[in-house]
Amino acid sequence: MRILFVCTANKLRSPTAEDVFRDYPGIEAISAGTSAEAPRPLTKELVASADMIFAMENHHRERIRKKFKQRPPDNRIITLHIPDEYERGDPELIALLEDKVTVRLLEE
Numbered sequence: 760m761r762i763l764f765v766c767t768a769n770k771l772r773s774p775t776a777e778d779v780f781r782d783y784p785g786i787e788a789i790s791a792g793t794s795a796e797a798p799r800p801l802t803k804e805l806v807a808s809a810d811m812i813f814a815m816e817n818h819h820r821e822r823i824r825k826k827f828k829q830r831p832p833d834n835r836i837i838t839l840h841i842p843d844e845y846e847r848g849d850p851e852l853i854a855l856l857e858d859k860v861t862v863r864l865l866e867e
Contacts, residue, residue: 760867763809764790765819769797771847772815776856778848786864793822803827811867812836813860815843837863 764776769792777790789809791801799805806812807829814820820838823830830836839859845852 760785760810760864761787761789761808762864763805763812764788764815765801765812765823766790766792766815767794767797767819767843768792769794769799771845772841772843772852775845775847775849775852776813776860779853779856780860783864793819803829806830810835811863813863814838815841 764773766773773790777788780788791799791805806827
C-alpha cells in the first residue's frame with residue numbers, strides 16, 4: 760500500500776511520518792508539502808498514486824480534495840489533527856503518528 764503524508768513545508772511533520780513508516784511491511788511511505796517551496800511539493804502524480812493520504816491538518820485535506828481530481832476516495836484522505844509545533848524526529852510527534860496512523864492501517 761502506498762501512503763502519502765502531507766503537511767505544508769515538508770520539512771518537519773510529513774518527513775518524520777515518512778521516516779517512521781518507511782520500513783513497515785507492505786507500506787511504501789512518501790511525504791510532500793502543499794507549499795510550492797517544499798523540498799517535495801505535492802503533485803497530481805503523487806496524489807493519484809496514493810492508496811491512502813494522511814494530512815496533518817484539515818486545511819491540507821481540503822486543499823487535496825479541491826485541487827486534485829485524481830485522488831483516493833474522501834474516506835481514504837485522513838486528517839491526523841497534528842499541529843505545526845514539532846521538530847523533525849520529535850519523540851512526541853513520533854508517538855502521535857504511531858498512535859493515529861497505526862490504528863487506521865490496522866483497519867485496512
